[in-house]
């Protein structure tokens with residue numbers, strides 16, 4: 001498939017949902033007697049997420065990889081038709097789906113943010129006002145995170161509940177939502193590490209009262225500030241990159257231009273937040289996380305104890321880079337080529353630590369759209385949807401129906417609209433009220449369909465693919481009052497760069513690979529979803545995921 005082409009997969013999705021419903025309906029509550037792990041069962045379950053890894057990257061850029069990614073794609077069980085079936089394809093929703101085997105309507109993480117009608121503002125999915133930061137390296141933590149919004153257990157928590165031997169969970173990520181969605185709600189022997197916005201590495205008192213010494217020593221030995229003044233240069237020879245380095249619609253994120261080299265500096269000449277943001281966008285972010293994962297693997301002797309342990313690593317540089325420069329950029333190719341090398345080191349370390357008694361699942365939380373200006377240059381229909389246009393259209397429609405002046409829109413987020421609390425109730429009681437808002441939303445340039453929350457709630461049995469996908473993303477009290485579905489290649493991001501979040505196939509489709517003990521290598525083309533990963537990993541050790549909507553991918557496992 002060419003980048004920019006955007007077939008929307010519909011028929012297959014409906015079939016897959018039916019299968020999921022059957023699996024969910026038949027799920028049995030496990031008992032301990034059902035869970036004897038085979039003598040050769042893996043001792044370490046590893047999940048690697050490359051944030052924003054679009055499904056076609058392996059075809060486009062795979063010949064640039066020689067190490068870890070190469071090994072996984074060549075020697076793993078590769079599920080070529082893997083896609084999220086739900087509407088709002090964001091980081092928190094995707095990671096929680098991978099972590100729990102369920103979809104947002106069940107696991108609760110509808111998007112990166114929820115509209116809190118009591119606080120009357122957006123709150124991040126991992127926000128917890130009752131939690132306190134536990135920072136590493138002597139820094140001062142400020143942020144409040146926990147897994148309290150998760151409505152079902154993660155596979156690590158489920159494994160711990162069903163195991164007679166202790167399970168240790170280590171979840172490292174830069175984004176709090178990418179660590180906590182694997183660590184879960186917090187229990188002993190769970191290490192969850194993430195970064196706060198100002199560059200502080202931290203955990204939450206939901207997981208630990210004091211900093212873990214193994215993490216603390218690593219953070220002290222690898223200060224982010226030490227990267228100040230380093231330069232991100234191309235890793236591959238110039239001829240290895242596809243497409244142009246300076247293409248239409250690419251971003252120019254300070255302190256960088258649209259082309260290499262990218263210095264990790266700040267306009268103020270000190271390692272302030274501008275530098276931290278540059279560091280987060282650079283491949284140094286991925287490298288730090290892989291090194292931390294290897295450090296904890298060895299320090300905690302993961303996979304070498306009496307039970308089965310869990311290690312999850314989410315690499316974010318691809319997402320940060322893809323947002324700024326788009327999926328055709330040299331920066332995205334460069335981040336992938338470096339991730340290939342780092343993952344090779346991680347796989348070697350895992351192999352050595354566990355004596356090959358491990359299984360790895362690699363996947364992603366969502367894909368990404370081609371930069372719209374590049375689609376237009378190729379003769380396609382594409383563009384940028386304006387949230388201001390959405391606000392204005394809805395405010396005008398509500399003023400006309402209710403006769404009261406606005407603003408009536410509280411928030412436009414994650415392709416949803418939250419009205420000022422109480423407004424939706426009044427509209428429901430007003431003839432034509434809901435219809436008028438839907439019509440206004442559907443009339444905005446680049447929007448294909450608009451739904452009310454009431455329609456979405458009733459949409460489970462609908463034949464409308466947009467309603468069905470939104471039903472899987474809908475969480476009462478967290479989702480908006482109205483939802484919209486962008487046309488293919490129309491994105492909700494101003495000015496430059498790209499984003500994800502829609503039910504278009506370039507956002508829903510991601511790679512998924514199983515690799516390691518008891519995995520049958522090969523290519524598998526049956527429909528699959530990242531929700532299948534957690535049930536598959538637990539199946540390998542004789543445990544189950546009662547709340548999962550995915551299924552164990554038994555066709556790829558040695559019996």
Ligand SMILES: [Zn+2]
Nearest residue numbers: 052091319323
């Ligand atoms: Zn993103």
